[in-house]
Amino acid sequence: AFFLREQGIDAIPFGFFGKPEDISTEGVDFAFSLGGDGTVLYAARLLDNLGVPILAVNLGNFGFLTEISSCEWKEVFEGYRQGGLGLSRRVMLKVIVERGGKRIMTFSGLNDAVISANGMSKVVELDLRLNHNELGSYRADGVIVATPTGSTAYSVAAGGPILDPEMEALIINPICPFTLSNRPLVVSGNDVAQINVKKDQRTDIILSIDGQEVFPLQGGDLVFFEKSHSKALLVRSDRRNFFEVLRSKLNWSGGSDA
Amino acid sequence: AFFLREQGIDAIPFGFFGKPEDISTEGVDFAFSLGGDGTVLYAARLLDNLGVPILAVNLGNFGFLTEISSCEWKEVFEGYRQGGLGLSRRVMLKVIVERGGKRIMTFSGLNDAVISANGMSKVVELDLRLNHNELGSYRADGVIVATPTGSTAYSVAAGGPILDPEMEALIINPICPFTLSNRPLVVSGNDVAQINVKKDQRTDIILSIDGQEVFPLQGGDLVFFEKSHSKALLVRSDRRNFFEVLRSKLNWSGGSDA
Amino acid sequence: AFFLREQGIDAIPFGFFGKPEDISTEGVDFAFSLGGDGTVLYAARLLDNLGVPILAVNLGNFGFLTEISSCEWKEVFEGYRQGGLGLSRRVMLKVIVERGGKRIMTFSGLNDAVISANGMSKVVELDLRLNHNELGSYRADGVIVATPTGSTAYSVAAGGPILDPEMEALIINPICPFTLSNRPLVVSGNDVAQINVKKDQRTDIILSIDGQEVFPLQGGDLVFFEKSHSKALLVRSDRRNFFEVLRSKLNWSGGSDA
Amino acid sequence: AFFLREQGIDAIPFGFFGKPEDISTEGVDFAFSLGGDGTVLYAARLLDNLGVPILAVNLGNFGFLTEISSCEWKEVFEGYRQGGLGLSRRVMLKVIVERGGKRIMTFSGLNDAVISANGMSKVVELDLRLNHNELGSYRADGVIVATPTGSTAYSVAAGGPILDPEMEALIINPICPFTLSNRPLVVSGNDVAQINVKKDQRTDIILSIDGQEVFPLQGGDLVFFEKSHSKALLVRSDRRNFFEVLRSKLNWSGGSDA
Structure with missing residues (x-):
């Protein structure tokens, strides 16, 4: 939040601890999800119908929805703001x-x-x-x-x-x-x-x-x-693609090395 | 039980209604299971270690463990006593x-x-x-x-x-x-x-x-x-085999007719 | 072909016997496929890009692409011409x-x-x-x-x-x-x-x-x-739907009856 | 073969190059298979009915049947002769x-x-x-x-x-x-x-x-x-077990790390 304020951006932190809180989502333009895949799921449901992009930062292991590490997020956020990185639109x-x-x-x-x-x-x-x-x-x-x-x-x-x-x-x-x-x-x-x-x-x-x-x-x-x-809008990283995550998380192989 | 007494055989009826009762299984030589597959499962656990054959009569639809209908059981029982029908020994x-x-x-x-x-x-x-x-x-x-x-x-x-x-x-x-x-x-x-x-x-x-x-x-x-x-001992019918039941209960096909 | 001519429609019969022939598909407005699923596959490839509807009549058993029997085709064709039956557009x-x-x-x-x-x-x-x-x-x-x-x-x-x-x-x-x-x-x-x-x-x-x-x-x-x-355009029957065929041809069950 | 002769053991080398040769298997007491899994398959068929143990040395990557590397084989062979390592009996x-x-x-x-x-x-x-x-x-x-x-x-x-x-x-x-x-x-x-x-x-x-x-x-x-x-008799290594090979060759996981 500190970094964002420096950039002249208002930030409202809120948490997801197992149960959703009632949060006013009015006027939100952009959301950061800090946590795991579960946090992104919660944010996506909360922001449904609002057209708000979500930048999903993983605080632990990266997941299917959280490809961006806490070291990379600033760079990805800048990349997104400058138009270099697109949104992944999800049903x-x-x-x-x-x-x-x-x-x-x-x-x-x-x-x-x-x-x-x-x-x-x-x-x-x-x-x-x-x-x-x-x-x-x-x-x-x-x-x-x-x-x-x-x-x-x-x-x-x-x-x-x-x-x-x-x-x-x-x-x-x-x-x-x-x-x-x-x-x-x-x-x-x-x-x-x-x-x-x-x-x-x-x-x-x-x-x-x-x-x-x-x-x-x-x-x-x-x-x-x-x-x-409406769709969930997830900010894309250019660091990992879907199949790299698949390989890592689910032991995917297009074939064995045997 | 009536038919069995006529044959000079003692019969002890007992029931399985969701929860097992404490039943003395001492001196039991042969068991009839009247019901569905679940009744046979209960009987097999109750009679574990006793080497008692079970003749499983289905009162509803036949199942994997209950191939014998209530019309057939006398005939199967006679067949078993006369040695014409064997036991299926199950792990x-x-x-x-x-x-x-x-x-x-x-x-x-x-x-x-x-x-x-x-x-x-x-x-x-x-x-x-x-x-x-x-x-x-x-x-x-x-x-x-x-x-x-x-x-x-x-x-x-x-x-x-x-x-x-x-x-x-x-x-x-x-x-x-x-x-x-x-x-x-x-x-x-x-x-x-x-x-x-x-x-x-x-x-x-x-x-x-x-x-x-x-x-x-x-x-x-x-x-x-x-x-x-020990094994569960199920009296075999000669009417149906395992794969006929498989076809009927689980929609088995060795291949389509197409 | 006889029935079609009576209706003032030109018909060009051609066959598919394992190997495709070179056939002029120019000016074709509507195609009948008489045979099995294989015949429809051939017709669809031959007519690709032409936007020609195919009415697939099965001469043997009905299949996934040939739901219409030789007894039903006239009725289906009339139904299609009068606009009562639609086209199934297939990738x-x-x-x-x-x-x-x-x-x-x-x-x-x-x-x-x-x-x-x-x-x-x-x-x-x-x-x-x-x-x-x-x-x-x-x-x-x-x-x-x-x-x-x-x-x-x-x-x-x-x-x-x-x-x-x-x-x-x-x-x-x-x-x-x-x-x-x-x-x-x-x-x-x-x-x-x-x-x-x-x-x-x-x-x-x-x-x-x-x-x-x-x-x-x-x-x-x-x-x-x-x-x-372009897409393949298959005339729909109202007699059978996809899942009825699935049940019949592939032994589909949404669940057993057990 | 040189090492074996030093030990006073006769050795008959033969090859498997895609097609089996006619080889006299008379008097063979022990076989080494040098190659991959395919070589072991060939040796097992050749030696069927003879009760001859096979020590399968892999010359490339280890496989399901060739757990023993060319560095390990002497040690394994000694271990087997001294009775410390058993035979895996395979149907x-x-x-x-x-x-x-x-x-x-x-x-x-x-x-x-x-x-x-x-x-x-x-x-x-x-x-x-x-x-x-x-x-x-x-x-x-x-x-x-x-x-x-x-x-x-x-x-x-x-x-x-x-x-x-x-x-x-x-x-x-x-x-x-x-x-x-x-x-x-x-x-x-x-x-x-x-x-x-x-x-x-x-x-x-x-x-x-x-x-x-x-x-x-x-x-x-x-x-x-x-x-x-008869069974195939494969000399066991104590270095790897079946499930380690499974993990390595087929990407087995008992569960993901996710």
């Missing part, structure tokens, strides 16, 4: 919960939304529709709907493909489905996915956004997933 | 929990043992050893150790291979591991797998046996998995 | 081969392009770049670059995800890569993938387009893959 | 081809046997039986039957599990099957798998043993796969 996910015919909640997320059990019994029963077409029923530990940014988060652990982080698409990926014949689906940014929570489940069911916000669902709830109208 | 899993250097619990299971989170945060950190050799650390939703019988249960949903149900082996299969480079392991019936629960986990961790018994673990616990000395 | 793939700095071949495909060995030794060594960024080296049986339409063809057999057939994207999917740490990639329709065939391979290497056209590659060749400027 | 695969009711060929292999196409069209149609039970039909690029030793070779590239290299089992793993609903099978060392090559295939079909020996199959051929009566 955000909009999630709407309908209960008894009424929209009761709306969420936005940068990585993913997950419907799963909250309890010992893990199996949930969900019906999937895409643009009103029935796709089938899942008996599974849950379903992940992920953005391209989220393709390297929980979805990849559930066997999902890796998406170009700037493309317009969503992944629909069941978690441990009780069938041999399933695959992750990748749908267009114009598609609307719908998951109907069947009645009489054996377990409590929750909706998690970016692994940070949790909302309890009920049997009969309808949950809609679509691309948000 | 059971022995699970030992050590805490502070002491053995605090021992379980046996017919399908699997699962170490996983019990709460919103799902990621657990576990170290795996096989016969004292370090195999690596898992950051995952959990780890399944399954018998061949359990290869078609939770393990298959987590991407595991299908094992000949009568072979001597165990599967070690992580659930949603946060890496690209992992595979299910299949080890010999003579191997001992060990999972060390790392300290300072972000979530409560539980051990589940056959999805029916649950035991809370603590950071620092060591859990050992090996083949049990 | 086509453009493949360019460069050798010694010169563009020597250009192909278009509706399903996929595959670089693989042609011989006993199956392993090939390929370098992958995306928009000039190095992604890594593959030691594999080959690499598939597929359109969304092709996501249910060879790519799905190689473990690929299923894509909404009308979305703008390409899949880059290695065949049997010799590493544990790989995943199919899904990239935007604006991305350009590049595969460099390494020198000194142990086997002949071929490029196959839609499994129908084959071109021999040499060590040192560069192969570029991108979205074609 | 070998026996493959029998029947044509027109007659056994026409028998092979043994240390890694795997693969039935696949030899030509441009890659899809083959195969029926699988296990101990005379029908398991289904494969439409696939081929089928791999692998030993535990071979679980880290071609089978792992085709999505197979990793097996304890000393266990008694075989893997049956289709290559790119045209269905969503398939999984690798792991069967007991007592099981006999049978693959029937359907008639009227669109392509030539070959059987490959350890990727080194090739035999042309015909429609109607029956191919049987079972555990060989």
